[in-house]
Amino acid sequence: MTSTREARAAIILAAGQGTRMKSPLPKVLHPVGGRAMLDHAIDAAEALGCERIIVVVGGHSPEVRDHVVKRLGEDAIAVQDPPLGTGHAVRAAEAVLGDFVGQVVITYGDVPLLRAADIEPVFAESEGVTVIGFEARDPAAYGRLVIEGGELLAITEAKEASPEVLALTACNSGVMAAPVGLLFELLGEVTNANAKGEYYLTDVVELARKRGEPTRAVFADEDAVMGVNAQAELAQAEALFQKVQRETFMAAGVTMPAPDTVHFSWDTEVGGGSTIEPYVVFGPGAKIAAGARIRSFSHVEGASVAGGAEVGPYARLRPGAKLAEGVKIGNFVEVKNVSMGKGAKANHLAYLGDGDVGAKANIGAGTIFCNYDGFFKHRTTVGEGAFVGSNTSLVAPVSIGAGAMVGSGSVVTIDVPTGDLALARAPQVHKAGWAKRFMDMMRAKKAAKV
Structure with a gap:
């Protein structure tokens, strides 16, 4: 008896402007290990066996669009313009996915070290919403995962968290998976009633719980889920990449x-x-x-x-x-x-x-x-x-x-x-005494000027 795996799709968010990079090159095209960060994200999606890969790009970065089209084709493009938050970015991919049926994972074009093996656990359950978390060395401003009895109760932003929640070290990576129908139904309920007026992908967890849908977290290493937003972080990602390569080869x-x-x-x-x-x-x-x-x-x-x-x-x-x-x-x-x-x-x-x-x-x-x-x-x-x-x-x-x-x-x-x-060179010719005569003449000229 053979088992059939549910179809998979990936939505890769790559519409950010990346202003902190202070570079004319779009952020997601900056290389790690000689390969654009966006390509690392696409590699991971392909290694997961995703039959559809959609990259959400912004209208401000035609270079990113061209890069995706060259690799995946026009039907891999979704455009978010203007940018109105991560939830809005994911919704931009809904029409492009069309009649796809299966599970969808949302990843990011500026997270170059995340590999298929890190993402695979989100597909272990075919129902509800699953996010990837990590244990942070310094939680700082990361959103916290509130987990009880193996169930993800909430994703709470640091600025809105109580002292008890701020003490948690389980943090949100931003990577999320859900059945395609459920995902877009929940996103349709997300509002922008917040200080930034944006539609947040993280609101999906609370909405899923209100429906009685399972919500859970799986964990990856903190280094694997690090995002790159500035040149110093790009250098840090490169250093981590090189460390893994060296250890693997040795x-x-x-x-x-x-x-x-x-x-x-x-x-x-x-x-x-x-x-x-x-x-x-x-x-x-x-x-x-x-x-x-x-x-x-x-x-x-x-x-x-x-x-x-x-x-x-x-x-x-x-x-x-x-x-x-x-x-x-x-x-x-x-x-x-x-x-x-x-x-x-x-x-x-x-x-x-x-x-x-x-x-x-x-x-x-x-x-x-x-x-x-x-x-x-x-x-x-x-x-x-x-x-x-x-x-x-x-x-x-x-x-x-x-x-x-x-x-x-x-x-x-x-x-x-x-x-x-x-032999393809001129024959050697000697001119008897020429060098001596020349040197004597030049010495005399030099002496006359002293």
Whole structure:
């Protein structure tokens, strides 16, 4: 016998103006772990298996709307304009949900650390209203959850709470779930008879109790439900995100001598048995296989590094870089959109952009893949076992054959056949005595001015 789970939808509130951020970038688009906070909220909704995800945006932020449309499509947009409180924001999604039947969870685009596992308990019961609470280290101005016998009696705002209620440490995160029909029936009864003239989502709990509907609270960690409203809080969320990432990777067997100096993105992959030295930064799309070593002060983004490969120190891997087993990328080497075969090396001061480097090829110091002609990008191919001498410019499109050699200081514009030696530089000329004569003349001029 199989059980069927009730359908789920998520309403993500992202219509706030975020004025405290003091930034031209809308608040919910600020990144944590290299990913917009709003995307973290959408990720959680998708991981919950929500068949409908509605994002409530404001008329003041076309960038937020465009971001949502690009990811989820036009039918994921609800507009709250003007903003009249959280209850009003949720009601803006009612028409967009249409004939959806099931449970709805309300989350926030500025709560980037909340994961599906934190939200899942709100769906344990299919009736009534469930909110997510947290035990606050410092309750301060948070709304308090008044709970008795496992039942949520009220959500009381701090400014309206008695001393007894203020002593409670169970606080409201703002996340709430209910059957879709019940949710919007209750919201239809919410009034704006308050000092701000706004419609509060929290009023739903009291209205549900008056109807005799179950009201309950489930709890998440305080850090998981933290909201971001200012730059200092954004930095705090980033620090918490990084802490979790570091602990997760070390638990999986990744060696990090100074973990607090290593920064990860939301999608970084690092295999156990690899080593990440101090002051390494991973941008989005980095995949590090087991047994690799990323040395200090390197930056890796959109790149894959196989086991046994070594990167850095002071190296940069850009999107499209693919390093096979045993590849060595040394100090001040930049690799972009280049596949490097097993055991290939570029140990010093090089730029490799748009190309392929064969197994065991050696790229000398100062080598440049000249990939851009001012209008188009072109590829450079270096064959297996080839040797490119120092201070060489390979002007793409160009190919260096397997086992070929390029003499130091060459500017190569024509393909080099397999096994050949290419020399593309002016012959060395000596002018006898010229340097002595020049120096004597300049010394005399300088002496005459003294």
